[in-house]
Amino acid sequence: MKLLITGGAGFIGSHVVRLFVTKYPEYQIYNLDKLTYAGNLANLSDIEHAPNYTFIKGDITDAKFIDDMFAELAFDGVIHLAAESHVDRSITDPMSFVMTNVVGTVNLLNAAKNTWAAGASGFDGKRFYHVSTDEVYGSLHNPDEFFTEETAYDPQSPYSASKAASDHFVRAYGNTYKLPVVLSNCSNNYGPNHFPEKLIPLMIHNIQTNKPLPVYGKGENVRDWLFVVDHARAIDAVFHNGRLGETYNIGGFNEWKNIDLVHLLCEIMDRKLGRPKGTSAQLITYVTDRAGHDLRYAIDAHKIMNELGWQPSLQFEQGLEKTVDWFLENQEWLDNVTSGNYQKYYESMYANR
Numbered sequence: 001m002k003l004l005i006t007g008g009a010g011f012i013g014s015h016v017v018r019l020f021v022t023k024y025p026e027y028q029i030y031n032l033d034k035l036t037y038a039g040n041l042a043n044l045s046d047i048e049h050a051p052n053y054t055f056i057k058g059d060i061t062d063a064k065f066i067d068d069m070f071a072e073l074a075f076d077g078v079i080h081l082a083a084e085s086h087v088d089r090s091i092t093d094p095m096s097f098v099m100t101n102v103v104g105t106v107n108l109l110n111a112a113k114n115t116w117a118a119g120a121s122g123f124d125g126k127r128f129y130h131v132s133t134d135e136v137y138g139s140l141h142n143p144d145e146f147f148t149e150e151t152a153y154d155p156q157s158p159y160s161a162s163k164a165a166s167d168h169f170v171r172a173y174g175n176t177y178k179l180p181v182v183l184s185n186c187s188n189n190y191g192p193n194h195f196p197e198k199l200i201p202l203m204i205h206n207i208q209t210n211k212p213l214p215v216y217g218k219g220e221n222v223r224d225w226l227f228v229v230d231h232a233r234a235i236d237a238v239f240h241n242g243r244l245g246e247t248y249n250i251g252g253f254n255e256w257k258n259i260d261l262v263h264l265l266c267e268i269m270d271r272k273l274g275r276p277k278g279t280s281a282q283l284i285t286y287v288t289d290r291a292g293h294d295l296r297y298a299i300d301a302h303k304i305m306n307e308l309g310w311q312p313s314l315q316f317e318q319g320l321e322k323t324v325d326w327f328l329e330n331q332e333w334l335d336n337v338t339s340g341n342y343q344k345y346y347e348s349m350y351a352n353r
């Protein structure tokens with residue numbers, strides 16, 4: 001199988017690429033990434049020389065580039081993770097999210113449809129897997145309610161609206177052109193290699209450097225957290241065994257208020273750094289709430305568990321300990337990511353490829 005994984009240098013994508021490269025040596029894995037600020041090939045330094053791995057630097061908003069790449073490499077499958085994903089950035093620059101998340105997705109759909117339809121076997125044995133987010137469902141207010149695959153879409157930010165639009169296009173191509181598609185919507189991920197603008201790595205970094213820990217509003221917003229390696233395992237299961245045309249919600253049944261999560265991180269970091277208990281919590285600073293901030297996300301993951309046999313492998317406290325340990329042991333990675341050094345190195349390395 002020749003498999004294209006888009007966004008494979010990002011946080012979640014790098015874990016997916018690593019899993020597929022190591023688990024399926026008979027596959028040829030192609031990692032397409034634009035290497036924007038959050039795309040970091042250092043995340044894949046351990047497998048970059050694997051014989052079944054190829055990196056391609058490119059932009060999914062460039063339709064001609066995408067068409068030419070599909071025509072040349074004749075992929076059998078696509079796992080599409082490339083996306084702009086930071087809500088705050090979407091509020092200040094929504095058009096970037098429209099271009100990458102909507103136009104980029106449609107470019108990939110068109111290339112897959114046209115290339116596969118022109119082949120001798122048509123769509124047989126092909127699969128386009130679109131990876132999305134639980135944020136497309138909006139916000140939950142009933143404490144006994146969960147997002148299911150039948151929950152109506154109600155996006156509340158430019159980011160979630162752009163992902164909702166991309167989801168609709170994928171389903172539309174499945175319905176209209178019979179493109180073999182499958183989708184998943186996942187809860188918040190955490191783990192190694194997480195770009196430090198997101199909540200958990202930001203708090204770890206700020207605690208290390210004794211900087212304020214900014215918490216939106218009163219910190220009452222609730223998120224369902226999943227260890228990133230478990231998400232990669234779920235993507236593996238959906239890609240290989242998910243029913244075509246279906247959506248699978250992926251989550252950890254692991255809800256935490258933001259403020260409780262930050263306090264837990266403070267406790268872990270105080271212990272790891274040898275600080276008196278309560279030291280890091282003094283850095284907590286409440287800031288003006290984000291515009292359109294959804295109150296609660298919670299995923300009902302019974303469908304993927306029952307149909308595909310997937311389930312999370314780690315309890316949250318275990319995963320958080322592993323995550324903190326990774327960041328403390330990889331200070332050079334964090335310093336280079338925040339300074340842009342890794343990005344500059346790899347951009348120069350691939351400039352003429």
